[in-house]
Amino acid sequence: MSLPVRIATLVAAFVAVVAGGAFLVIHYLLGGPPVENFTAVSAGQVNVTMQEDPQNTVTSKPDWVSYFIKSPTTSQWVHTTLFKVPAGTRVNMTILGYDGCTPLRNPLWSQVTGTTGNVAYVNGKPVSLINSWSGCNVGHTFSIPGIGLNVPMATPPLTANLCSASPCTAGPHTVVKFSFVTPKVAGDYIWHCRVPCGGGFLDGFGGPMQTIGFMTGNMEVVS
Amino acid sequence: MAAAADSSPTASRRSEPNHGLRIFLIWLVVAVVADYLIWAVWGPHLPPGDMASAANGQQFDIKVMSVMAAPVVAFVLIYFGYALVVWRQREGDEEDGPALHGHTRIQATWITATSVIVLFLFAFGTYELTTAQGAGAGSGEGPSPIWKPNGVKPLQVQVIGQQWRFTYRYPQFGGFETTALMLPKGQWVEFHVTSLDVIHSFWAYQLGVKADANPGVDNVAFTKPTQTGQVTVRCAELCGLWHGAMFNYGHVVSPAAFASWAKSTQTQLVSVTKILPPYATTYDPTVIPNINKAMAKSGITGANGYYYPPQDPEQP
Numbered sequence: 001m002s003l004p005v006r007i008a009t010l011v012a013a014f015v016a017v018v019a020g021g022a023f024l025v026i027h028y029l030l031g032g033p034p035v036e037n038f039t040a041v042s043a044g045q046v047n048v049t050m051q052e053d054p055q056n057t058v059t060s061k062p063d064w065v066s067y068f069i070k071s072p073t074t075s076q077w078v079h080t081t082l083f084k085v086p087a088g089t090r091v092n093m094t095i096l097g098y099d100g101c102t103p104l105r106n107p108l109w110s111q112v113t114g115t116t117g118n119v120a121y122v123n124g125k126p127v128s129l130i131n132s133w134s135g136c137n138v139g140h141t142f143s144i145p146g147i148g149l150n151v152p153m154a155t156p157p158l159t160a161n162l163c164s165a166s167p168c169t170a171g172p173h174t175v176v177k178f179s180f181v182t183p184k185v186a187g188d189y190i191w192h193c194r195v196p197c198g199g200g201f202l203d204g205f206g207g208p209m210q211t212i213g214f215m216t217g218n219m220e221v222v223s
Numbered sequence: 224m225a226a227a228a229d230s231s232p233t234a235s236r237r238s239e240p241n242h243g244l245r246i247f248l249i250w251l252v253v254a255v256v257a258d259y260l261i262w263a264v265w266g267p268h269l270p271p272g273d274m275a276s277a278a279n280g281q282q283f284d285i286k287v288m289s290v291m292a293a294p295v296v297a298f299v300l301i302y303f304g305y306a307l308v309v310w311r312q313r314e315g316d317e318e319d320g321p322a323l324h325g326h327t328r329i330q331a332t333w334i335t336a337t338s339v340i341v342l343f344l345f346a347f348g349t350y351e352l353t354t355a356q357g358a359g360a361g362s363g364e365g366p367s368p369i370w371k372p373n374g375v376k377p378l379q380v381q382v383i384g385q386q387w388r389f390t391y392r393y394p395q396f397g398g399f400e401t402t403a404l405m406l407p408k409g410q411w412v413e414f415h416v417t418s419l420d421v422i423h424s425f426w427a428y429q430l431g432v433k434a435d436a437n438p439g440v441d442n443v444a445f446t447k448p449t450q451t452g453q454v455t456v457r458c459a460e461l462c463g464l465w466h467g468a469m470f471n472y473g474h475v476v477s478p479a480a481f482a483s484w485a486k487s488t489q490t491q492l493v494s495v496t497k498i499l500p501p502y503a504t505t506y507d508p509t510v511i512p513n514i515n516k517a518m519a520k521s522g523i524t525g526a527n528g529y530y531y532p533p534q535d536p537e538q539p
Contacts, residue, residue, distance in 0.1 A: 105419050106385055107498045108400050131498045145388055145468065148402070190468050192387070196420070205386055205420050210464045 033080035033213040036069045039222060041086055047072075048083060051096035051173075052140050052153060052193075053166040056214070064208040065099055065140070065197050065215060068167045077167035081191075081217025088184040090116075093142070093151075097174040098163045101136035101155040102195050102204070109141055109194045112178070114149030120178040122154040130154055132195075141194040144219060150194070151178055186223040192216035242309065250301050254294035261289045271431050274454070274475065277361025277446040278431030284351055284360075291340060363416060363434030363442035366504065372445055377413035378406070381502070384416070384423030384436035387469040389456060396485045398502040399492045404473030406430075407481035408451050416442040417505050424460035427473065433459060441504035448475040 001009075038046045049070040056066040058079050068077045085091055104110060112120045112128045119126045130152045132138035139155040156162070156172035163171035183189070193215040196204030208214035266286040273279040310320075352360050352370055359370040381392035383400070392400040404427075406412055416425045416434040423436035425444075429452070434444040451474075458469035476484070489496075500506060 106383070106390065106400075107500070108390055108495060110498060111495050129494060129498075133498060190465055192465065194385075203420055205463070209386075212464075216464065 035082040037084045039086050045090040047092045049094045054099040054162045057166045084220040087221050087223045092179045095176045097153045098168040099139040104132045115178040115180050120151045144191040146189040182221050189219045253297045257293040258290045274429040274450045275446045275448045281431045358445040361431040361446050363444045366441040368443045372411045375411050377411035379413045382416040382425045384418040387465040394502045396489045399489050399496045406475045407478040411447045414444045422460050423458045423462050426457045426459040429454045451475050
């Protein structure tokens with residue numbers, strides 16, 4: 001092999017490695033869902049609104065269930081599960097439940113825990129427990145294990161015609177409200193759904209259950 | 224003639240010091256010092272500590288193995304160093320070294336010594352597993368444990384792995400289930416480890432317990448906490464996206480504090496305990512008989528209590 005060919009081969013290999021590294025960084029590290037910023041505190045509290053949908057028609061995985069977050073700046077629904085809140089602050093959550101029911105794998109998660117008063121308000125009524133095994137009435141949960149927060153998401157009636165285009169703007173749904181205080185320690189707190197709602201995957205725990213931007217994400221607490 | 228005789232290989236060998244004795248003496252001093260340091264200084268700090276019987280047994284085993292391994296390692300390093308210093312090729316020395324011949328006594332000694340060490344460790348390890356104090360050395364023994372503590376009634380704690388949290392059920396206290404692991408000091412604990420979804424592994428580090436959590440399997444492990452304090456529990460089996468976040472902290476408390484905690488928690492969780500499935504050593508999470516009734520009440524039939532049946536997975 002002549003010297004110019006050797007040099008060309010070396011340069012090509014170097015460029016390929018650098019390009020591959022750049023692709024990995026851009027695609028996997030910088031290409032995730034956007035982070036919605038709720039750090040603008042009003043009267044010592046912030047309001048976060050989300051919805052969970054029976055499908056996801058805004059991505060290449062239309063049959064995957066998904067959460068959406070309402071942008072605090074544009075009031076548009078954004079397909080993400082990443083949000084940022086200030087430390088030591090009361091967060092008032094509102095979650096619109098558009099998806100149908102799937103029983104919890106472990107009914108222990110029927111309890112509301114970690115919220116203010118260990119209570120959530122479903123369509124205005126206070127509840128501390130929703131038994132998904134006695135009636136098919138829980139679709140998902142919103143759980144932040146790091147702060148012991150768990151809220152089962154009540155569903156519309158079993159026979160309701162669910163919204164078919166996401167983000168949902170109309171159709172039968174529940175309104176679940178609860179509040180909690182963010183930790184005083186800054187950091188990333190993962191949250192996820194505990195209902196095996198990855199329909200079509202083995203035991204319902206694949207697909208959207210394992211993908212950030214769908215049924216799991218991060219709550220970034222900043223000081 | 225005399226000068227020629229003095230420079231012959233025979234005369235040279237005659238003037239050689241006793242290298243074997245030198246190496247042995249150096250090795251003996253180093254091995255004794257190393258073993259003392261391992262046993263008395265390093266030993267008490269070896270993992271996983273001595274907070275429970277299983278942990279203490281593991282620490283003792285590691286100490287014994289280290290004490291046996293140190294002389295072997297010392298011998299290899301000393302021989303290597305001695306050879307480098309004493310037998311190195313000096314300037315102007317271009318003579319070949321002496322021919323090597325087999326030495327039956329050395330070979331027999333080597334084979335005998337290493338065989339004795341290996342057989343001793345085999346017997347020692349087996350003994351440690353089978354003693355009442357060892358009781359399986361904190362490992363999962365499956366649903367029918369061979370080694371268990373004799374003549375005692377252990378506290379039963381069911382460990383349920385699920386993505387991505389361990390929960391704990393106490394069948395001797397009404398079967399309540401909680402995310403908190405609380406154990407009494409001085410009482411044998413019988414862990415029943417299982418899973419509701421994928422494979423996890425219950426690793427209670429300071430208790431010296433590590434047992435696989437497999438769906439449909441009751442994996443039993445024993446330990447006896449001997450000190451109060453905090454216990455780190457981690458999942459030791461890659462189990463999905465948030466495997467790294469699947470940990471919590473348990474606590475070993477006094478028997479009185481445990482009794483008080485168990486009683487108050489049983490009362491506090493009575494409403495959720497009512498809706499848990501009856502206590503069983505394993506659970507089939509894909510079958511929920513009651514869901515049929517709920518579906519039927521709403522006019523939907525055919526679910527047969529199953530959801531996401533195993534015959535219908537979509538593999539990604």
